[in-house]
Amino acid sequence: MARTERPARTKQDWARMLEGVRGTIMYQASLQDYTSFRIGGPADVLVEPVDVDDLCRVVAKAHAERIPVFVVGGTNLLVRDGGIRGIVVSLRRLKSIRQEPGHVLYADGGVGMPALIGYAIRRSLSGLEWGAGIPGTVAGCVVMNAGTRLGEMKDALKAVRMVDPRGRVVDIPATEIPFSYRRAHLPRGIVAGVWLQMTPGDHARIEKTVKDYLQYRKDTQPLTLPSAGCVFKNPPQDSAGRLVDAAGLKGARVGDAQVSDKHANFMVNTGHARAADVLALIRKVRAAVKKQSGVTLELELKVVGQA
Missing domain, CATH: 3.30.43.10 (Uridine Diphospho-n-acetylenolpyruvylglucosamine Reductase, domain 2)
Incomplete structure (x- = not known):
């Protein structure tokens, strides 16, 4: 039938x-x-x-x-x-942060990384300086094991609170979670909160590290335009941004989607870009890099939904 x-x-x-x-x-x-x-x-x-x-x-x-x-x-x-x-x-309404014994911070999944880093600075707690300039949520940073040249989420993670597919709360120690480049291999479910192991530090030094790295990111990345961060994963022993730049794609456009002229591994929305524009630009960039260097760039960007 x-x-x-x-x-x-x-x-x-x-x-x-x-x-x-x-x-x-x-x-x-x-x-x-x-x-x-x-x-x-x-x-x-x-x-x-x-x-x-x-x-x-x-x-x-x-x-x-x-x-x-x-x-x-x-x-x-x-x-x-x-x-x-x-x-x-x-999860944008899940914004609770609290300090627990042993210099541990608990943050709901919807807490923005800038808010969490600010909370840590005010309490002279070190361990999140690497996240300066990352605008995403705590949950998103766990799922993708977000990181920079200073470190990544797994370095501070103590445990994750998840809601499983049946709607039950499950707490998972970080030691039971396999991590890889830009990915935490979590069980199915939703990251509802995290525990982070922090270290007491000098308030002025923590604040300076965050400010210095934030300035570095402002100087080298297009933080003033809407983007999704780095589009491609860095190949082994190389930089995706360098490969895109070498292929002459800085500033390339499809509609209002553009390869940033500041950092070639970023694509920015210069006005009213559609997802179709971004995807067409991704195809253009990958083809050019493959032709120029022989490298097939792997997406760091997650693409979801219907065309």
């Missing part, structure tokens, strides 16, 4: 399914304001849970109805122009 397509859910269907959720619920919401690229089509439903319990409730309801859940956030994300089907969750 031919498979019968399930009819699309109405707004009333979604409202009944999400009854009891205390956070904000939006229908056909544009995801442009939820990505650092300022690009992205609509979500069927966008939910902003108010706390971890609310997040568990959303995930449990989605699991019972067999509806996919996607978490939007972080800086290495490109949402295609057709948007994302199912439920999209934003």
Whole structure:
């Protein structure tokens, strides 16, 4: 027998399914304001849970109805122009930070890295200086094992609090998580919070390190335009930015998507770029680098959604 397509859910269907959720619920919401690229089509439903319990409730309801859940956030994300089907969750309301004994910080997944670094500086705690200038969330930085030349997330991570696909809270020690370049190999689920092992330090020295590295990033990266950070992973013993520059692609454009003339491994949204523009520019850059150097660049950028 031919498979019968399930009819699309109405707004009333979604409202009944999400009854009891205390956070904000939006229908056909544009995801442009939820990505650092300022690009992205609509979500069927966008939910902003108010706390971890609310997040568990959303995930449990989605699991019972067999509806996919996607978490939007972080800086290495490109949402295609057709948007994302199912439920999209934003953790932006999960912003709690607290200090625990032993110089440990706990931060909800929606805490921005600048806010967390500022919290650590005020308490003279060292261990996050490497994150200066990273605008993403704590959860996003864990998932991609975000890092710079000064260090990466795994260096400070003590444990991760996750909400599993059935909506249950699971705490995982960092020692049980395999890490690789720009990736934490986590079980399925949503990063709801993290514990970070910090070290007491000199307040002035910590603050100076952060300010100096932030200035370095401002001088070398296009931080004033919407972007998703580095587009390509660095090949072994080489730099993706160097390869793109050597291929003559600095400043190359497709629509309003442009290879930054400041850092060739960044693509920026100069106005009203679409995801299709960025993807076309990625193809152009990869082809040119392959022809010039023989290297096939691997994406660091995560591409999701429908065309």
